[in-house]
Amino acid sequence: MSLRPPRDKRTTLAEAASAVADGAIVALGGGLCARLPMALVRELIRQGRTGLHLVGSAHSIDVDLLVAAGAVRRCEESYVGFEQDLGLAPAYREAARNGLIEIAESCCATILAQLRAAEMGVPFLPVVGVRGSDIGSLHPEYREIECPFTGQKLVAVPALRPDVALLHAPSGDRYGNLHLEQPYVLDERFASASKAVIATVDELVSTEDVTAAGITVPGHLVSALVEVPFGAHPASCYPRYAYDRPHLNEYVTAARSGDAAGYLQKYVHDTGSEDGYQKAIGRLDELTGWSASTDAWKELFA
Structure with a gap:
């Protein structure tokens, strides 16, 4: 297959979203606080999207912002939070506690198997790891089966074919060929299994x-x-730029105090566009200097 398909895939952020x-x-591509499709997330919120069913491995501010904006109906993730650095995701946790969203906690192994089933064109694949856990109670679509060769009890997980995958990459060409740095997380599988892929670079x-x-x-x-330079901010896109810990802390602090709406108003709605958002941040170039020295990256996370 040619690396130059007949169509130029470039478009605007608003049209893509x-x-x-x-x-x-x-x-949602990327994972934790790395290579998240944040420019697309912010644009979805500006456009008032609702009722989304989110699927991912382990995520943070992307999921939390969408939940805080009232854009999410159901969430399938293995983890939503800011790791040991800034703790649990406040909006997600509050929405889960109050039953405002459907929580279908999963694990990376089950989601990976479901995506591979979609890629392979089979209705399900068997997994072992979730047996003995409560994950099955959150997924009535799972079924227990018996291996016809060994008699072993397995869990059959159905193929998962997302309507759209949102990815962010360090670079790509006008035809949509994307280069990602390791780790790929689930981005390759999302790209192959989804009905459509929208990417920022x-x-x-x-x-x-x-x-x-x-x-x-x-x-x-x-x-x-x-093309959206710093399109993963405040997440990182190594080796180009580090994650913006002070800004992540600003969001988490606001959300924990019950003012996620204030953050959304200031940085998403009032800015009006991704250009406006980046002007409001104003320190993006500092994040590219993380690799200059040990002192340089330590200053970013102070």
């Missing part, structure tokens, strides 16, 4: 350049692409 329908099953490069760097997601899987 408009392709995500209310109620869609949305796979920090830098638009030539096909030759993305090929030389290594194509992780081929362009024929990508429906739309937007």
Whole structure:
């Protein structure tokens, strides 16, 4: 297959986000506080999206912001929080406690198996790891089966085909070929299993350049692409920029005090666009200096 499909996939952030329908099953790329599709998340919130069914591995501010904005109906994640650094995700935790969203806690192994089933065109795949846990009680769609060869009891998880995967990559070309740095998390599987892929990239490069760097997601899987430098902020996109700990702390502090709406108003709605958001942040270039020295990266996380 040619690395130069016949269609230029470039579009605007607003047009790309408009392709995500209310109620869609949305796979979120990246993980924890790394390579999250934050520019797309903010645009979905600006556009007032509702009823989303989120799927991911382990995430943080992307899920928490969407929950705080009232955009989420159901969430399938193995973890939502800010790791040992800033603690649990406040809006997600509050919504779960009050029954405002459906919680379908899963694990990376089950989601991975479900995506692989979709890629392979089979209705399910068996897994072992969730037997003996309460995860099955959150997923009535799972079934216990017996291996026809060994008699072993297994859990059958159905194929998962998200309506759209939202990914952020360090670089890509106009045809949608994307280069990702390790770890890929579930991005490769999301790209192959989803009905559509919308990607943002920090830098638009030539096909030759993305090929030389290594194509992780081929362009024929990508429906739309937007060049958004720092599009993962306040998450990181190593090696280009570190995560913005002070800004993440600002959000977590606001959300814990019950003022996630104030944060959303200031940084999402009032800014009006991704350009406006980045002007409001104003310190993005500092995040690129993380690798200059030990002191440089320590200052970012002070």
